[in-house]
Amino acid sequence: MDWLDNGLALSLVVFLPVVGAGIVLAIPKAQEAAIKWTALIVSLVTLALAVVLAVQFDYSAADTYQFGTAIDTPWIEAINAHFHIGVDGISLPMVVLTTLITMLCIVYSFNHLPEPHNPKLLLAMTLLLGTGMAGTFVALDLVLFFVFFEIVLLPMYFMIGIWGDRGIRYVPIFGWKMEMRLYASLKFFVFTLFGSAFMLLSFLALYFRSGDTLGYNSFSMVELSNIGPAGAFTGTFAFLVFLGLFLGFAVKVPMWPVHTWLPDAHTAAPTIGSVILAAILLKLGTYGFIRIALPILPDEAINWAPFIGVLAVIGIIYGSLACLAQTDMKRLIAYSSVGHMGFVMLGIATLTDIGINAAIIGMVAHGLITGLLFFVVGSMSHRYHTRDMNRLGGAMVSLPRMGLILGFAAMASLGLPSLAGFWGEFMSLMASFDPLEAIGATGLFRGFMVVGAVGTVLTAAYMLYLLRSVIFGEPAEEWVSQEFHDVDTAEWLAWAPLIAGIIAIGIFPKIVFGATNDAVVSLVQKAFGA
Amino acid sequence: MDAIDYHALLPEIILAVTVLATLLVDLFTSRKSFAAITAMIGMFASFVAILTLAFCDNLTFCTSTGDRVLFGGSFVVDGYAIVLQGLFIFAGFIVVLMSVGYLETDRYYEGEFYFLIVSAVLGAAVMASSRDFISMIVALEIVSGSGFLLAGWRKGDARSNEASLKFFIIGVLALALLLFGVSLIYGLTGTQVFSEIAAASSSVEDIALFNLGAIFVLLGFGFKVSAVPFHFWTPDVYEGSPPPVTAWLSVGSKGAGFVGLLSVCYLALPSVTEIWGPVLWLVAALSMTIGNIVAIKQTNVIRLLGYSSIAQAGFMLAPFGAAAATGADLSQTFSATVTYLVIYAVMNLGAFAVVIIVGTRVGSYELERWSGLNTWAPGLALSLAAFFMSLxxxxxxxxxFAKFxxxxxxxxxxxxxxxxxxxxxxxxxxxxxxxxxxxxxxxFFDTVPADLDVATLEAGTVPGPTSFAIGLTAAAVLVLGIFPGLAANxxxxSSDFLATLGL
Structure with a gap:
């Protein structure tokens, strides 16, 4: 079909949300229903388009870019940057996940509007995020990738800053006392921009160096990953370029020790902000590693792999231990992301097809599970007006259905087999047993496997700690006499797809692997010849 | 002597006529807005003239091809001149648009204000075409002279007086340094024309003295572009001047300084990149770092924009610093600075237009008074966000794309x-x-100060001309951001002509 093959459908998936944001901003503030329905319809149509793409996708050729625009579709001719987009087996699941989460967040916002209200701006920002995120996953040109990668910053900054937590936070070292939302929003923006500024320098360095091999300078990921494994980028140059890319992506993932923006941002953000952050924004970083860093600079990836692996397992252990020390349930889940993304990065660091498959299914699963966790925790704290686990307890009595869903999500998060979270953790540990030989550090990676396995136990520990403090036991004195309304319609509608997805992927991981496997195998084959 | 190419001079001729017409209109009419309208019509006509020069190849009545060289090489109309003249006229036009609303709230003269703005634009436009030191310095002084007067426009306001005096003294100092440098270069090469200096510079006997001259010229322009360590005047002058004048100073006057730097470095001294490259590398690094760090502490929006403009000058100077590398592609670095300047002009003018509106309505440029802008003027808040995030x-x-x-x-x-x-x-x-x-x-995040009355603030209107200026710049910021190829082109x-010079 024409509109699929010439990139129109995929472009619509990317740009419909921003058009929707424009329409939402044009609707007068008083007409809230119109604002909400417009946003919902736009996001539903976008999701439907993404699903059509997923259905029409040629899974037998998952390692090729499909539904895209031609590689030479002009954009900025002066610097040879093109509007080149497309999806393969690696990006397809991410695109579907993005459009799904965006839609669910809008559904949830129908009757859960954080203070100070203003649904118009909130939904416009959500839609704008949708464009930025989907665009990053489909971009096949480094400049285009950079632009989309950055577009998400501003709406997320607004989301945290306007609708975020107004509690006071004391900032050590600087000695500031400021509202959580102000601190977190600034920190989020500054950290990410720091990383991406260096990422941009690396992109430019690749651009200029590519001229030596290609005869012309290119930002095309496709062309660069063709010449990369052939030895176009070597030596100190390659090392520095990888360093720049690493800074950009590692901050976004986030890897220990540049993760510190994450607990603040996730905790301070309003519920849908946390959901989008956890479910998708973090994946921009890991996706960048898989799509850009590994294929273009495979030799450097091999050199860096042990280092990345070390940071990944530190992240796993550190994140889990930090979780055990939390009393704020939202902050606990935020730290759990550090641990889970550690598993994803460990999978990537093995540089094997199993490891990268594990990373992608880990990304999808983390998106669904942590998205659900943030939704439920957000709804709970909305009911209780506190997130302090010392005061909570007995949700199974006061809010039985919601408690059950939290239990389910926590089980999925700790990697219970038959639920989605299992595959990512299990396979990334499996891959660490047998990492790419060229790394020459098999023993070290086996050590990572052992440490990672300890991490899974810690994960179970803090998730059970969360459940014990929040849902088990008798409700505390202050809650006994109160009436709580359990899961409402909007919540059911927003959560049911996530629950279904978690179970479906847990039982049939082929939903994800079916798309990713061929693409990953070919990526690894091309980059590392293994 | 050849016949004068009046088409090439048309933009300047129109501007010169407009300068006089603005004064006359003001003299014979009672409605002050007529002077503004005259100025705008004149600048628009001049802009059209520039377009005819730019698209000369596609126009039937336009017979001349290639660059137009007049007055023995002193005055050239090429891509570089056309782009920057267009930019200065655009800037002048936007400044007049935002002045109309602003001056009505003031009780100072109006007609002469527009006269001075158009004069400054004329000076800047001539500067872009100047290819020798004499005409460049004369043009620069037309820009600066108008600037001194404009800075002191609010003559009842001590800070405006201070601004004017500071600007004047620093301006004269910069001029003195510049002239000293020029005299050295002239003495050693025996010519004022840039291309001849470039040719003669390789055979200069006393190369040390020549380099000294070059450095003095750079210092002179360093003041004009308010680069660190020649920036001290900037925040005070910016804060004291009427805000529309500040907008002009930060774009037009600064832009004229950059034209001077570009012309001198790339046209007169392309053979000594090892002299000006490292100097400007240092100046760029200092301007960015000091401008930015000091800006963090500012509580007044105008001062903040002042320091921001110092830092932005540093970004624009960075390509000059990179040109120190042997074998650097000078047309790349040149083109980068011009592209940055174009985008900077558009976004900075837009930022000032919004800042002036909000500042006038709140009655203060202190940032804390602006808290909660989004609650009483979401449209203004959104455009403010757009311009500042663009910066x-x-x-x-x-x-x-400018950064890119x-x-x-x-x-x-x-x-x-x-x-x-x-x-x-x-x-x-x-x-x-x-x-x-x-x-x-x-x-966006803070709440409105308790003593401000939201209802009055909400009821305020944006003057038509200013909202047109905001709309125009906002559209430009979006279009140039999404299709940056336009700016790159x-x-x-502007740098095409460098290729013909063999750079």
Whole structure:
């Protein structure tokens, strides 16, 4: 079909949300229903388009870019940057996940509007995020990738800053006392921009160096990953370029020790902000590693792999231990992301097809599970007006259905087999047993496997700690006499797809692997010849 | 002597006529807005004249081809001149638009104000075409002279007087340094014309003295572009001047300084990049770093924009610093600075237009008084966010591409002269974000100060001309951000002529 093959459908998936944001901003503030329905319809149509793409996708050729625009579709001719987009087996699941989460967040916002209200701006920002995120996953040109990668910053900054937590936070070292939302929003923006500024320098360095091999300078990921494994980028140059890319992506993932923006941002953000952050924004970083860093600079990836692996397992252990020390349930889940993304990065660091498959299914699963966790925790704290686990307890009595869903999500998060979270953790540990030989550090990676396995136990520990403090036991004195309304319609509608997805992927991981496997195998084959 | 090419001179002729017409109209009419309208019509006509020059090849009545060289090489109309003249006229036009609403709230003269603005635009336009030191300095002084008077426009206001005096004294000092440098170069090469200096510079006997002259010229322009360490006057002058004048100073006057630097470095001294490259590398690094760090502490929006303009000058100077590398592609670095200047002009003018409106309505430019802007003027708040984020370089607003070409030109020279300044710039882009976000935080995250009456604030209107200026610049910021090829083409168009010089 024409509109699929010439990139129109995929472009619509990317740009419909921003058009929707424009329409939402044009609707007068008083007409809230119109604002909400417009946003919902736009996001539903976008999701439907993404699903059509997923259905029409040629899974037998998952390692090729499909539904895209031609590689030479002009954009900025002066610097040879093109509007080149497309999806393969690696990006397809991410695109579907993005459009799904965006839609669910809008559904949830129908009757859960954080203070100070203003649904118009909130939904416009959500839609704008949708464009930025989907665009990053489909971009096949480094400049285009950079632009989309950055577009998400501003709406997320607004989301945290306007609708975020107004509690006071004391900032050590600087000695500031400021509202959580102000601190977190600034920190989020500054950290990410720091990383991406260096990422941009690396992109430019690749651009200029590519001229030596290609005869012309290119930002095309496709062309660069063709010449990369052939030895176009070597030596100190390659090392520095990888360093720049690493800074950009590692901050976004986030890897220990540049993760510190994450607990603040996730905790301070309003519920849908946390959901989008956890479910998708973090994946921009890991996706960048898989799509850009590994294929273009495979030799450097091999050199860096042990280092990345070390940071990944530190992240796993550190994140889990930090979780055990939390009393704020939202902050606990935020730290759990550090641990889970550690598993994803460990999978990537093995540089094997199993490891990268594990990373992608880990990304999808983390998106669904942590998205659900943030939704439920957000709804709970909305009911209780506190997130302090010392005061909570007995949700199974006061809010039985919601408690059950939290239990389910926590089980999925700790990697219970038959639920989605299992595959990512299990396979990334499996891959660490047998990492790419060229790394020459098999023993070290086996050590990572052992440490990672300890991490899974810690994960179970803090998730059970969360459940014990929040849902088990008798409700505390202050809650006994109160009436709580359990899961409402909007919540059911927003959560049911996530629950279904978690179970479906847990039982049939082929939903994800079916798309990713061929693409990953070919990526690894091309980059590392293994 | 050849017949004079009046088509090439048409933009300047129209501007010169407009200067006089503005004064006359003001003399014979009672409605002050007529003077503004005259100025705008004149500038628009002049802009059209520039377009006919730019698209000469496609127009039937336009017979001349290639660059037009007049007056024995002193005055040239090429891509570089056309782009920058267009830019200065655009800037003047926007400044007049925002002045109309502003001056009505004041009780000072109006007609002469527009007269001075158009004079300044004329000076800047001539500067872009000047290809020798004499005509360049005369043009520069037309820009500066008008600037001194405009800065002191609010003569009842002590700070405006202070601004004017400071600006004047520093301006004269800069001129003295510049003239001293020029006299050395003239003495050693025996010519004022840039191309002849470039040719003669290789055979200069006393190369040390020649370099000294070059450095003095750079110092002179360093003041004009308010680069560190010649920046001390900037925040005071910006704060004291009437805000529309500040907008002009930060774009037009600064732009004229950059034209001077570009012409001198790339046209007169292309053979001594090893002299001006390292000097400007240092100046760029200092301007970015000090401008940004000091800006973080500012509480007044105008002062903040003042320091921001110092830092932005540093970004524009970065490609000059990268040009220190041997074998650097000078047309790349040249084009990067021009592209940056074009985008900077658009976004900075837009930022000032919004700042003036909000500042007048709140009655203060202190940031804390601006808290909660979003609650009483969401449209203004959104455009404020757009312009400030563009200045910070966040896509999809035009500023990202300005930073991008700057990084591209510096990395592209392929040596540590470029890499190092690119890394400094990257770190500074992050620091700059902190204070641009401060403005957004006030506007969106904080609550309205208790003593401000939201109902009155909400009832305020944006004067038509100013909202047109905001609309125009906002549209430009978006279009240039999404289709940055347009800005890149301007930059390339402006640097085409360098290729013919064999650079």
């Amino acid at each position: 910070a370089g966040i896509p999809p607003l035009a500023g990202w 070409v700057m990084f591209s030109a510096t990395i592209g020279v392929g040596s540590w002269w470029g890499y190092s300044i690119a890394i400094v710039a990257a770190l500074n882009a992050v620091i700059a974000l902190v204070y641009y976000l401060k403005v957004l935080k006030s506007a 301007l930059g390339d168009f």
